[in-house]
Amino acid sequence: MEKRKLDNLGVDTSLLGFGCMRFPVKPDGLIDQAQSQQMIDYALANGVNYIDTAYFYHDGESESFLGEALKKHDRQSYFLATKLPVWILKDRQETRKVVEEQLKRLNTGYIDFYLLHTLDRKKWDVVLKNDILSILEELREEGKIRYIGFSFHDEYSVFEEILQYRKWDFCQIQLNYMDTEEQAGIKGYHLAEDLGIPIIVMEPVRGGALANFSEEMNAKFKALNSQASIPSYALRFVGGLPNVKVVLSGMSSMEQVQDNIKTFSSFTPLSEGENRVIQEIKETMQARVQNGCTGCGYCMPCPQGVNIPENFKVWNTYHMYQKFEAIRFGWAGIGRKAKANNCIQCGLCEEKCPQKIKISEDMPRVWADLNEGKWK
Numbered sequence: 001m002e003k004r005k006l007d008n009l010g011v012d013t014s015l016l017g018f019g020c021m022r023f024p025v026k027p028d029g030l031i032d033q034a035q036s037q038q039m040i041d042y043a044l045a046n047g048v049n050y051i052d053t054a055y056f057y058h059d060g061e062s063e064s065f066l067g068e069a070l071k072k073h074d075r076q077s078y079f080l081a082t083k084l085p086v087w088i089l090k091d092r093q094e095t096r097k098v099v100e101e102q103l104k105r106l107n108t109g110y111i112d113f114y115l116l117h118t119l120d121r122k123k124w125d126v127v128l129k130n131d132i133l134s135i136l137e138e139l140r141e142e143g144k145i146r147y148i149g150f151s152f153h154d155e156y157s158v159f160e161e162i163l164q165y166r167k168w169d170f171c172q173i174q175l176n177y178m179d180t181e182e183q184a185g186i187k188g189y190h191l192a193e194d195l196g197i198p199i200i201v202m203e204p205v206r207g208g209a210l211a212n213f214s215e216e217m218n219a220k221f222k223a224l225n226s227q228a229s230i231p232s233y234a235l236r237f238v239g240g241l242p243n244v245k246v247v248l249s250g251m252s253s254m255e256q257v258q259d260n261i262k263t264f265s266s267f268t269p270l271s272e273g274e275n276r277v278i279q280e281i282k283e284t285m286q287a288r289v290q291n292g293c294t295g296c297g298y299c300m301p302c303p304q305g306v307n308i309p310e311n312f313k314v315w316n317t318y319h320m321y322q323k324f325e326a327i328r329f330g331w332a333g334i335g336r337k338a339k340a341n342n343c344i345q346c347g348l349c350e351e352k353c354p355q356k357i358k359i360s361e362d363m364p365r366v367w368a369d370l371n372e373g374k375w376k
């Protein structure tokens, strides 16, 4: 198993991390514990030493399941990461209550990597207002958490502000070969590298979207190596960046665990030829984008409440990947009143758009492609 050194912390992590948000489930929606236990055991036996969960994964069941599943493993043999759901905290003292609850669920005396979960502008303001970081420092002194970091989902400028606020032990960002310019992106990766802050990568396969393409595109990967799986290229892309210390994969079956372990046991970064194929795939997908919305937001606010950039982002993503799975969360995240069908074609937004996008003409196209009737 490929290992990476976190120089600032003096520890070695396995480059493959086990993400615990997508365990196999039974028909009632609860975790299939027997199968998941086997997956965890197999991963640990094959050198994985980083396990990542969160307070809300599997509606809270992920942490309690791990509390049981990890009992038979030596606590020193793996690093446990979990996250603070900042948005449920009513006041500063609740942080302590949540951490105590997590320790109990996880059946452990300490958490190795503790993250402020999914920080964005709003949640970061809550962290500062409630002085949550000072409580985390207290918990660290008490030995209940070891390293303090955060996971992130917002624009680059917010990432830069948070990253430079203090000397973080690590941070977790979304990164994959398609989204190098999204959120923290590759620019954020380099900033962290310059500051000596190790990176944990989440969504390296973009929630499965980079695991399977059209027949023609799949064939390009298979021509490189008929034995290698398509998601393995996405994992090797991020794993090839030296300041990436853990690549999290939310594994749902034993086949995925085995395939990932194969990738990381004899890890090699992408070759020039492989990078070229990925670049071609990327260009093919980018050519499917419907309009050139950059998400700048200059067109906002819309008097009808339409979230113009988000509708276009989801619409363009849908066309790039040509599957609803790629946009399930993005589309659900746009409130009913902010979706494209609320546009009355007044045209007020169009003169503010530097890209000269015919917003009023595109909104009905967005709705025609993505309205709920299409999903059935």
Ligand code: SF4
Binding pocket: 301, 302, 303, 304, 305, 306, 308, 342, 343, 344, 345, 346, 347, 348, 349, 350, 359, 360, 363
């Ligand atoms: S054209 Fe549509 S999206 Fe633009 S301001 Fe008018 S209602 Fe809003």
Ligand code: SF4
Binding pocket: 292, 293, 294, 295, 296, 297, 298, 299, 300, 308, 309, 312, 352, 353, 354, 355, 356, 357, 359
């Ligand atoms: S102004 Fe134009 S480019 Fe910017 S978010 Fe609005 S539609 Fe997109």
